[in-house]
Amino acid sequence: MSTKCWEDRNCQQKECPVRRRGGKHCWLSEPRPGFDGQYLPFRERLYRHCRSCSYFHDIIERGAGRRADDHLISDTLLKLLDEMGSFHEEVARSNRALTENIQNLAMLNEVTKALQSTLDLKQTLHIILTGVTAAEILRLNRAFLLLFDDSRKNLVGVMAVGPTGPEEATKIWAELKSSSASFKDLAMRPHHEIDGNEYVNRLAREIKVSVDDYDNVAIRAISLRKPFLVSDAHASPGAKGFAAVLKVSNFVIVPLIAENEPLGVLMADNSITQAPIEQSDLTLLEIFAGQVASAIRNAKLYQQLQMNMKELRQSQDKLIKAEKMASIGEIATTLAHEMRTPLVSIGGFINSMIKQQPDNRPFEKQFRIISSEIERLEAVLSDTLEMARFKEPELVKADINIIIDDCLKLLLPEFEDKKIEIKALYNCPEHQIWLDKLQLPQVFFNIFKNAIHAMPSGGLLQIETQKTEPNNIEIKISDTGPGISSDHIDRIFEPRFTTKNGGSGIGLALSKKIITNHRGAIKAEPRPGGGIAFTISIPLI
Amino acid sequence: MSTILVVDDEENIRILYQQDFTANGYKVICAATLDEAKREFSRNQVDLVVLDLKLTAHDGGLEMLRWMRETNRKIPIIINTAYPAYKTDFSSWLADAYIVKSSNLDELKETVEKLLNQ
Numbered sequence: 116m117s118t119k120c121w122e123d124r125n126c127q128q129k130e131c132p133v134r135r136r137g138g139k140h141c142w143l144s145e146p147r148p149g150f151d152g153q154y155l156p157f158r159e160r161l162y163r164h165c166r167s168c169s170y171f172h173d174i175i176e177r178g179a180g181r182r183a184d185d186h187l188i189s190d191t192l193l194k195l196l197d198e199m200g201s202f203h204e205e206v207a208r209s210n211r212a213l214t215e216n217i218q219n220l221a222m223l224n225e226v227t228k229a230l231q232s233t234l235d236l237k238q239t240l241h242i243i244l245t246g247v248t249a250a251e252i253l254r255l256n257r258a259f260l261l262l263f264d265d266s267r268k269n270l271v272g273v274m275a276v277g278p279t280g281p282e283e284a285t286k287i288w289a290e291l292k293s294s295s296a297s298f299k300d301l302a303m304r305p306h307h308e309i310d311g312n313e314y315v316n317r318l319a320r321e322i323k324v325s326v327d328d329y330d331n332v333a334i335r336a337i338s339l340r341k342p343f344l345v346s347d348a349h350a351s352p353g354a355k356g357f358a359a360v361l362k363v364s365n366f367v368i369v370p371l372i373a374e375n376e377p378l379g380v381l382m383a384d385n386s387i388t389q390a391p392i393e394q395s396d397l398t399l400l401e402i403f404a405g406q407v408a409s410a411i412r413n414a415k416l417y418q419q420l421q422m423n424m425k426e427l428r429q430s431q432d433k434l435i436k437a438e439k440m441a442s443i444g445e446i447a448t449t450l451a452h453e454m455r456t457p458l459v460s461i462g463g464f465i466n467s468m469i470k471q472q473p474d475n476r477p478f479e480k481q482f483r484i485i486s487s488e489i490e491r492l493e494a495v496l497s498d499t500l501e502m503a504r505f506k507e508p509e510l511v512k513a514d515i516n517i518i519i520d521d522c523l524k525l526l527l528p529e530f531e532d533k534k535i536e537i538k539a540l541y542n543c544p545e546h547q548i549w550l551d552k553l554q555l556p557q558v559f560f561n562i563f564k565n566a567i568h569a570m571p572s573g574g575l576l577q578i579e580t581q582k583t584e585p586n587n588i589e590i591k592i593s594d595t596g597p598g599i600s601s602d603h604i605d606r607i608f609e610p611r612f613t614t615k616n617g618g619s620g621i622g623l624a625l626s627k628k629i630i631t632n633h634r635g636a637i638k639a640e641p642r643p644g645g646g647i648a649f650t651i652s653i654p655l656i
Numbered sequence: 657m658s659t660i661l662v663v664d665d666e667e668n669i670r671i672l673y674q675q676d677f678t679a680n681g682y683k684v685i686c687a688a689t690l691d692e693a694k695r696e697f698s699r700n701q702v703d704l705v706v707l708d709l710k711l712t713a714h715d716g717g718l719e720m721l722r723w724m725r726e727t728n729r730k731i732p733i734i735i736n737t738a739y740p741a742y743k744t745d746f747s748s749w750l751a752d753a754y755i756v757k758s759s760n761l762d763e764l765k766e767t768v769e770k771l772l773n774q
Contacts, residue, residue, distance in 0.1 A: 448739075455738040455757060460668035462759020467676050489759050497756065525750070528729045 162200040219399060222246075223406070230410040234417040237274075243407045244276035247383050247400070255383040255396070256284065259319050259361070261333060262371075262379035262411070268326055270333055270379060272319030277386075279314040284387040321360050331356070332368055337377045342369040342401050344392060357382070367392050369404040373412035381407060451496040458496070462489035508551035508632045512656060515555075515588060516546045519578060522559040526567065534573035535566070543580040543588045547656045554629045558637075561622040562592050562649050569596025569647070586655050587635075593648035598641050607639050658772050659683040659700060663693040663720070664708040664736075669757075673706065676761055677768070690716050697724060702731065704772055706764070707751070709737040725750050732771035736764060 165171040175189050226246040233239055240260055247258035257277025261270045278284040324331050329338070330353040336343050345351065346365045348358035358364055366384035370377060381404055385392060465486045469479065523530075523537060530537060566576050574595040583589045599607065608627040623639075630637040635653035642648040660682050662673045670686040677684045685700055687693035697705070705724060709717040724733060735751045753767045 452738045456666050456669065459738075459757045459759050460666070460672050463669075463672040463676070463761060466759060466761065467672070467679070471679070486759070493758055528725065532729055 161196065162203050166196055166200050223399075223403060226403070227406050230406060234414055236411075236414040236418050239410050239414040240274045241276070243381070243410065244274060246403065246407075247381065248276050254390075255367075255392070256385045256387040257315055257361075257383065259315070259322070259382040260379065261319075261322060261324070261382065263326075263377070270322075270324040270326065270337075272322035273379075275312070275315035275319035277312060277315045279312060281387050283312075318360055322357070324356070333357075333380045333382070336368050336370045336380055337372075340370055340372060340377075342367065342397055342404070344394070344397055362386065365392060367397055367400060369397075369400050371404055371408040371411060373408035376412070378408055378411050378415075447499050451499045455493065455496050458489055458492055462486060462493070465489070508554050508629070510549040510551055510633070512547055513550050513552065514546050515548050515550065515590070515653070516541050516580070518550065518552075518556050519559055519590070522556050522563060523578075525560070526563050529567050530576070533567055533571060535570055536573075536575045537578075538575060539578040541580050543582045543655075545582065545655050546580070546588060548588060548633070548653050549656065550633060550653075551629075555633060558626040558629050558651070559592075561626050565622070566592075566594040566596065569594055574646075582655070583652060587652045588655050590651045590653075591648060592651075593642045593646055595642070595644075595646040598646050599639075601641065604639055604641065604647075608637070657681065657683050658703040659685060660768065661685050661687060661693065661696055661700070661702045661705045663687045663690070663705065665689065665710075666708075669708070673761075676765070680765060682768075690720050693720060694723070697727070704768060705731060705733045706736050706768070707733055708757075709735055709739065721750055732774070734764070734767055734771070 172193065175192060176186075223246075226242060229242045229246075230239060233242070244258040244260060247255055257275065259275045260273050262273050263269070264271050324333055326334060328334055332343050332345055332351070332353040335353065344365075344367050345354045345357075348354035348364045348366065351358075354366075357366065361382075361384065363384045363386040366382055369381045371379050371381055381400070383392075383400070462485075465482050469482050469486065472479065519539070523539070529535075563576065566574075570576075577591075577593050579591045581589050581591075608623050627637050630651055630653070633653050635651060637649060637651045639647060639649050660677055662670055662677075662684060664670050664673070664686070665688050667688070670688065674684045674686055685696050685702070687696050693707075696702070707717065707721060707724075721733060721735070724731065732753075733751045734753045734755055736755050736757055738757045752771055755764050755767060758764075
C-alpha cells in the first residue's frame with residue numbers, strides 16, 4: 116500500500132492538496148494555515164474539496180461505527196454538507212451577479228454623467244453609442260442610432276460606432292485594454308475625432324424607414340414602446356431590410372422615447388464576436404435607452420434654441436441696418452430737397468438772364484457754364500431722391516372693398532363729367548386682405564384713370580369681385596372704351612410702354628409691381644364686345 | 657391773356673416764375689400760403705394752377721389739390737415739387753401733370769402751354 120492516499124483511493128488527483136508531507140492524513144484533519152502555500156478556512160475546505168473526496172467519505176463512514184443509527188448520522192452529515200455546499204455556491208453566484216450589476220450601474224452612471232456634461236447633439240450621440248459598445252457595460256460590438264428626420268416621416272440612420280471587421284476589432288479592443296483611457300476619455304472626444312469608423316457610419320446612413328412601414332421592427336418597437344430581440348432577421352419580413360444593410364441576423368432594437376415623444380431607436384449587434392445577446396443585455400439596454408432619449412431631446416432642444424438665437428441675431432442685425440438706411444435715406448432726402456430749391460432759383464435766373472440778353476454779351480460763356488453745372492447738380496439730386504423713393508410695402512389688415520370705393524369716390528367728379536356709368540358688384544363674401552394703404556389704391560386709381568381716358572364720351576365701368584380657389588379675391592375691372600390691340604395687350608405692363616397720348620407708361624408697370632408685392636397677380640385681356648378687362652387676384656386673410 | 661396762379665412758399669421761386677411767365681405773355685398771380693392761394697383762386701379768374709407740394713403729407717398741399725378740383729373740375733393743375741416721391745401718392749394723380757422742379761423751366765412752360773390749349 117502506498118503512503119499516498121490519493122493513489123490508494125484513486126481520487127483522480129495528481130497531488131492531494133490536503134496531504135501532509137510524507138503522511139496520509141486528510142487535509143481536513145490538518146487545519147493549519149499556510150499549508151502547501153494555500154490557506155483556506157475550514158468551512159471552505161469542507162465545501163470545496165472534502166465534499167467530493169472519496170477518502171473523506173471513507174473516514175466519515177468508518178467513524179460512524181457499526182450501528183444502524185451511526186450510518187444514519189453519517190448519511191445525514193454528508194447530505195447536510197452537500198446541501199450547504201450547494202447553498203454556498205448559490206450565494207457565491209449571486210454575489211458575482213450583484214457585483215456585476217453594481218459595476219454596470221456605476222458605468223451607466225458614468226455615461227449619464229458624460230451625457231449631462233454636454234448639450235452638443237453630435238457629442239451626445241457619440242457618448243450614447245460608445246456607452247452601448249464600451250467593454251465595461253453592454254459589450255455589444257456595434258451600435259446604430261436611428262432618429263426621425265425633420266419631416267418626421269422617416270426614421271434615418273444618423274451615427275454608428277463599431278469596428279469594420281474582426282481584425283480591426285481585435286486591434287481596437289487590445290488597444291483599449293492596454294490603454295488607461297476612462298469611459299469619459301473615450302466618449303468626450305473633440306468634434307473632429309468623433310466621426311468614428313467610416314464603414315459603420317456609411318451603413319447607418321443607408322438606413323431609411325418610412326413611418327408608414329408598420330411591419331418594420333423599428334416602427335413596431337416605437338409604436339408598441341418595447342424593445343425587440345431579433346434573431347434570424349433574414350427570414351423576418353420586418354427585419355430583413357436591416358439584416359441586408361447591416362449584414363447581421365441577430366440584433367437588438369430599443370425605442371427612444373422622451374416625455375412621451377418618440378425620437379428614434381437604438382440598434383446593436385454582436386456581428387464580430389457572434390456572442391448571443393442575452394435577455395439581461397436587453398433589460399440593461401432598456402434602462403440605458405431612457406437616459407439616452409432625455410439626453411437626445413435636451414441636445415435637440417438646445418440645438419433648436421441656438422438656431423432661434425442665430426435667426427434672432429440676424430433679424431436684429433437686419434433691423435439695425437434697415438433703421439440706419441432709413442435714417443440715411445431721410446437725411447439724404449431732406450438735404451437733397453433743401454439744396455434743390457435754391458439751385459432752382461439760381462439756375463432759373465441764370466437761364467432767364469441768358470435768354471433776355473442779346474448774344475455775345477460779356478459773361479455769356481460764364482453764365483452758360485453756371486447753368487450747365489447747376490443742371491448737373493440737379494441730376495445728382497434727382498438720382499438721390501429717386502433712390503430714396505423705393506419703399507417696401509407696409510401690409511396691414513384692411514377691407515379691399517373700401518379701398519376700391521374710396522378710389523371711385525375720389526374720381527366721381529370726372530366720371531360724372533365724362534358721363535361714365537359705374538357698376539360695382541361686390542360678390543366676394545370675404546374682403547379682408549393684407550394691403551399697403553398707400554400703394555394698393557394706386558393700382559385702382561390708375562386703372563380707373565385709364566378707363567376715364569379711354570371713354571371720353573361716356574361708357575360703362577364695371578367692377579366685379581368674387582372668391583376664387585384656393586383662398587383669393589378676384590377683382591375684375593372692365594371698360595367699354597376702344598380697347599387695345601392684341602399685340603399691345605401683352606406689353607401693357609412693361610415699363611415705359613404706353614398707347615395713351617401723354618401717358619408716361621409708368622402707371623401699369625407700377626401697378627403690377629404693387630400687386631406682386633401683395634402676393635397677387637394682375638392680367639389684362641380684351642373685353643368681349645370692346646374695351647379692356649383687368650383681372651386682379653389677391654390672397655384673402 | 658391766360659392767368660396762372662403760382663402757389664409756392666419760396667419767395668425766389670415765385671419771383672423766378674413771375675418773371676419768366678410774364679415774359680412769355682401770361683398774367684401771373686402768386687400765393688405764398690394755402691390760405692392766400694384759396695383767396696386768390698376764388699377772387700380771380702384763374703386759368704391754370706402751378707402748385708408746390710412739400711415733404712410732409714400733412715402740409716395741406718394734397719388737400720388744396722382736392723379742394724381746387726372740387727371747386728373747379730376743369731381747371732388744369734400742375735404739381736411742381738422738389739419731391740419725386742409724390743408721384744407714387746395716388747392723390748397727386750388728380751393733377752393734370754406732375755413736374756419735378758428744375759432750373760430748366762422748359763418742361764414746365766411746355767406743359768402750361770399744352771394744358772391751356774386743350
